[in-house]
Amino acid sequence: MAKIPESWNVPTPEGLTKEVDHGPLSLGLEKGWMRTPVEIKPGMHCYAALPKRSVALDMPYPRDWSAMDEDWKLPRNWREIVLEGFKDRLDRFRTFKLFMDICVRCGACADKCHYFIGSGDPKNMPVLRAELLRSVYRKHFTTAGKLLGPIAGARDLTLDVLKEWWYYLYQCSECRRCSVFCPYGIDTAEITIIGRELTNLLGLNIDWIAAPIDFCYRTGNHMGIQPHAYVDMIDFFVDEIENYTGVRVEPSFNRKGAEILFITPSGDVFGDPGTYTAMGYLVLFHELGLDVTWSTYASEGGNFGLFTSNEVMKRLNSKMYAEAKRLGVKWILGGECGHMWRVVNQYMGTMNLDIAEGSKMEEPVSPITGTKFENAKSTKMVHITEFTADLIRHNKLKLDPSRNDHLKVTFHDSCNPSRGMGLFEEPRYVIKNVCNHFYDMPASCIREQTYCCGGGSGLNAGEDMELRMRGGLPRANAVKYVHEKNGVNMLACICAIDRAVLPNLMEYFVPECDVTGIHEMVANAMILEGEKEKTVNLRGEPLPGREESE
Amino acid sequence: MNAIASLILSGGAISMLVAIPFLAVWALPYVYGIHLEWLFGIVIPYVAVIIFFVGIVYRVVQWAKCPVPFRIPSTCAQQKSLPWIKYGYAEKLDNPISTAGVVGRMILEVLCFRSLFRNTRMEFGTDIKYKSAKWLWLAAIVFHYSFLIVLIRHLRFFTEPMPFFVPIIEKVDGFFQFFLPVVYQSGPLLGAALTFLLLRRLLDPKMRYISLPADYFPLFLILTIAGTGILMRYVLKADVVSIKELTMGLVSFRPVIPEGISVLFYIHLFLVSVLFAYFPFSKLMHMAGVFLSPTRNLSNNTRIVRHINPWNPTVKLHTYEAYEDDFREKMIGAGLPVEKQAASPADKE
Numbered sequence: 001m002a003k004i005p006e007s008w009n010v011p012t013p014e015g016l017t018k019e020v021d022h023g024p025l026s027l028g029l030e031k032g033w034m035r036t037p038v039e040i041k042p043g044m045h046c047y048a049a050l051p052k053r054s055v056a057l058d059m060p061y062p063r064d065w066s067a068m069d070e071d072w073k074l075p076r077n078w079r080e081i082v083l084e085g086f087k088d089r090l091d092r093f094r095t096f097k098l099f100m101d102i103c104v105r106c107g108a109c110a111d112k113c114h115y116f117i118g119s120g121d122p123k124n125m126p127v128l129r130a131e132l133l134r135s136v137y138r139k140h141f142t143t144a145g146k147l148l149g150p151i152a153g154a155r156d157l158t159l160d161v162l163k164e165w166w167y168y169l170y171q172c173s174e175c176r177r178c179s180v181f182c183p184y185g186i187d188t189a190e191i192t193i194i195g196r197e198l199t200n201l202l203g204l205n206i207d208w209i210a211a212p213i214d215f216c217y218r219t220g221n222h223m224g225i226q227p228h229a230y231v232d233m234i235d236f237f238v239d240e241i242e243n244y245t246g247v248r249v250e251p252s253f254n255r256k257g258a259e260i261l262f263i264t265p266s267g268d269v270f271g272d273p274g275t276y277t278a279m280g281y282l283v284l285f286h287e288l289g290l291d292v293t294w295s296t297y298a299s300e301g302g303n304f305g306l307f308t309s310n311e312v313m314k315r316l317n318s319k320m321y322a323e324a325k326r327l328g329v330k331w332i333l334g335g336e337c338g339h340m341w342r343v344v345n346q347y348m349g350t351m352n353l354d355i356a357e358g359s360k361m362e363e364p365v366s367p368i369t370g371t372k373f374e375n376a377k378s379t380k381m382v383h384i385t386e387f388t389a390d391l392i393r394h395n396k397l398k399l400d401p402s403r404n405d406h407l408k409v410t411f412h413d414s415c416n417p418s419r420g421m422g423l424f425e426e427p428r429y430v431i432k433n434v435c436n437h438f439y440d441m442p443a444s445c446i447r448e449q450t451y452c453c454g455g456g457s458g459l460n461a462g463e464d465m466e467l468r469m470r471g472g473l474p475r476a477n478a479v480k481y482v483h484e485k486n487g488v489n490m491l492a493c494i495c496a497i498d499r500a501v502l503p504n505l506m507e508y509f510v511p512e513c514d515v516t517g518i519h520e521m522v523a524n525a526m527i528l529e530g531e532k533e534k535t536v537n538l539r540g541e542p543l544p545g546r547e548e549s550e
Numbered sequence: 551m552n553a554i555a556s557l558i559l560s561g562g563a564i565s566m567l568v569a570i571p572f573l574a575v576w577a578l579p580y581v582y583g584i585h586l587e588w589l590f591g592i593v594i595p596y597v598a599v600i601i602f603f604v605g606i607v608y609r610v611v612q613w614a615k616c617p618v619p620f621r622i623p624s625t626c627a628q629q630k631s632l633p634w635i636k637y638g639y640a641e642k643l644d645n646p647i648s649t650a651g652v653v654g655r656m657i658l659e660v661l662c663f664r665s666l667f668r669n670t671r672m673e674f675g676t677d678i679k680y681k682s683a684k685w686l687w688l689a690a691i692v693f694h695y696s697f698l699i700v701l702i703r704h705l706r707f708f709t710e711p712m713p714f715f716v717p718i719i720e721k722v723d724g725f726f727q728f729f730l731p732v733v734y735q736s737g738p739l740l741g742a743a744l745t746f747l748l749l750r751r752l753l754d755p756k757m758r759y760i761s762l763p764a765d766y767f768p769l770f771l772i773l774t775i776a777g778t779g780i781l782m783r784y785v786l787k788a789d790v791v792s793i794k795e796l797t798m799g800l801v802s803f804r805p806v807i808p809e810g811i812s813v814l815f816y817i818h819l820f821l822v823s824v825l826f827a828y829f830p831f832s833k834l835m836h837m838a839g840v841f842l843s844p845t846r847n848l849s850n851n852t853r854i855v856r857h858i859n860p861w862n863p864t865v866k867l868h869t870y871e872a873y874e875d876d877f878r879e880k881m882i883g884a885g886l887p888v889e890k891q892a893a894s895p896a897d898k899e
Binding site for chain 1: 552555559609612613616617618619620621622624625626627628629630631632634635636641644645659663665666668669670671672674676677678680686690750754755756757759760761762763764765831833835836839840842843844845846850852853854855856857858859861862863865866867868869870873874876877880881883884885886887
């Protein structure tokens with residue numbers, strides 16, 4: 001068993017699981033949840049946004065504050081601000097209004113939330129997370145609630161209630177698993193998204209979201225990588241690829257007249273094991289001779305604006321179309337990322353398609369196979385696994401899957417491409433063609449019922465490790481199952497947050513299992529024109545059975 | 551509010567609601583010689599029905615007036631993408647791309663409770679296991695369909711001649727032909743399903759914790775309505791002819807209060823009136839709301855057709871030009887193409 005870093009401040013996996021109790025309340029004599037005040041625990045929340053993060057985006061009420069403090073230094077009229085914001089959103093989002101009204105508390109969602117499963121905290125049941133807001137809605141916006149108060153399930157918006165909102169809104173990863181099981185399709189992510197918009201009216205964002213959106217607005221990506229550094233990073237990959245394969249790839253940046261603009265989360269350029277996935281993209285594009293350019297301005301596929309407010313999401317997303325238009329590309333190819341694809345699939349066209357007016361963009365066609373991507377006719381953006389699956393289907397890649405024979409692979413469906421898109425077969429098709437050993441996890445943990453990695457929606461910080469391990473427990477449990485049953489040693493995913501979060505989760509629960517992006521495995525299986533004899537993979541690790549003979 | 555308080559409140563409310571017509575119709579004539587049958591047999595039912603319809607229409611209009619800025623269906627199956635990737639009937643229904651698919655999805659959701667059918671139960675130990683848990687789905691289906699059949703059977707009291715399907719439904723409902731009068735299965739089934747739903751709320755600690763008085767009250771109310779109905783039909787044998795005279799009077803807008811109707815009927819009718827009047831203000835509005843739920847009634851076609859947000863906000867953007875201004879020299883240094891060349895030292899002065 002690997003040693004868990006002390007800085008994580010978490011009990012052992014056994015200890016962590018043991019203290020979880022999902023039904024600790026007996027006899028019905030307990031205090032009701034409305035009268036149980038929130039206890040803000042360290043390790044279960046993220047640090048508050050630093051004031052400097054709000055400058056570029058003009059976010060309101062920047063200040064130094066901490067969730068652990070008694071005084072959150074709120075503006076004096078915070079209550080009016082929240083209630084006005086609440087009312088405004090009830091009038092603008094049918095989802096919000098409807099979801100405030102129609103829940104029957106059937107409890108089908110209760111044990112579907114990974115944070116509830118891993119923590120046992122009843123307020124992490126999706127129904128109660130929503131009731132935290134509904135109770136205030138009833139008190140301030142319904143007649144019965146105004147007249148009957150707690151009898152009608154209504155309660156006033158007090159400082160304690162606001163703190164409780166904040167704590168639990170930032171303990172939801174907006175994964176939408178509960179919405180799959182809800183008989184009325186009530187989507188807790190929607191309630192959390194709007195609840196977080198309300199917290200942002202008071203300057204109550206967390207730094208792990210506030211910093212990326214600030215960086216992204218100014219430098220084009222969440223990591224805050226400036227253009228020259230971005231190019232440097234990719235150049236480093238180019239050298240590494242040459243080292244390992246003998247092939248020198250030649251990516252281009254901000255190049256006008258390219259056919260395709262490629263956009264991927266900056267996490268892939270910055271952090272392992274995402275970097276190997278980025279190298280995989282480079283190898284693939286080179287081998288195909290694809291007329292593609294990267295952009296340093298639109299150097300972020302992800303969008304932490306989704307976790308802040310719809311306005312910030314729109315401001316950050318606009319760069320994709322603006323850059324596609326400026327460079328005169330025909331369409332956009334998108335890398336492996338989770339929430340990026342929820343934004344691209346369900347929000348981007350609605351928010352920003354008018355920016356693309358007058359551009360050279362057209363319905364995407366694969367220049368290699370001639371396939372028309374009819375399902376991206378309007379947004380003109382194609383997912384890289386759609387693109388690669390099509391290539392493989394048309395035999396356009398020379399593949400030797402035995403190069404991945406040391407891997408026994410399972411696939412983690414990322415929440416957003418699963419429940420906000422339905423991207424299930426494309427990645428599996430690609431994996432099965434580049435690996436000989438693939439084992440799916442049980443049906444209750446994959447596809448539309450997939451579990452969060454534990455750190456989605458901006459919660460992948462370092463200070464909330466306990467929250468992440470608790471939230472990741474159901475996913476880790478399923479990986480452990482296929483590890484023990486099939487010897488799985490590699491967890492593949494198509495999400496940059498997954499690639500940042502799952503390695504820690506595996507280290508904690510299933511240390512024998514590593515994490516990879518799909519295009520890392522694709523590139524490793526590809527037989528490249530002019531390659532030297534392969535002895536190592538893109539990580540520089542020797543390939544079993546092909547070690548250099550000295 | 552904990553479970554005990556919620557139970558006491560809802561139970562107390564129901565007792566009062568039973569006591570009101572009982573005292574008013576049964577005791578008042580004895581004690582004071584006042585007759586209030588017209589109030590409970592005519593006025594209150596009319597008012598309740600008006601509240602029911604006006605209330606529901608009002609609530610639905612309020613929801614419908616609210617825009618749907620984003621198209622956010624929960625996609626519960628493979629998307630339609632490359633032509634060779636399977637997109638069959640199951641996918642069309644759980645991840646629809648066309649109007650027909652959406653209609654199909656809604657029919658399954660409304661008539662078959664499709665989402666609830668997915669329900670699983672988690673078992674937490676050293677490993678987490680998931681078991682299929684269809685009991686909630688079954689109880690919900692039995693409850694709703696029994697209730698529907700009971701409602702249709704009641705058309706007997708409000709139509710003359712009866713629509714053709716009422717006797718058919720009665721025939722099917724009394725299929726087993728036992729007891730006299732023949733027992734309609736929908737009655738006991740309704741009671742059994744409601745009892746299951748109530749026990750589930752009380753015995754599962756999670757359910758007990760999330761339940762509000764507003765969850766117990768409708769359960770008690772419908773149970774009491776069903777109970778009084780069953781009593782009238784099988785035990786105390788209400789005067790059906792007089793009751794039909796009253797109900798036909800109501801629907802023909804020539805209300806009458808016939809002699810000889812028992813107080814039990816007035817209790818039953820009053821509770822039904824309460825249910826009707828309570829409906830638009832309660833969680834029971836899920837009946838109408840499910841049709842408007844944006845995660846279910848929209849198709850997953852946002853990459854094919856642009857969805858319009860009526861209030862799409864105008865926002866401040868960080869343009870490429872501003873970005874290049876911020877980083878121009880570094881970009882040139884890294885060999886990146888730029889739109890404007892760096893200012894020469896002379897220009898900088």
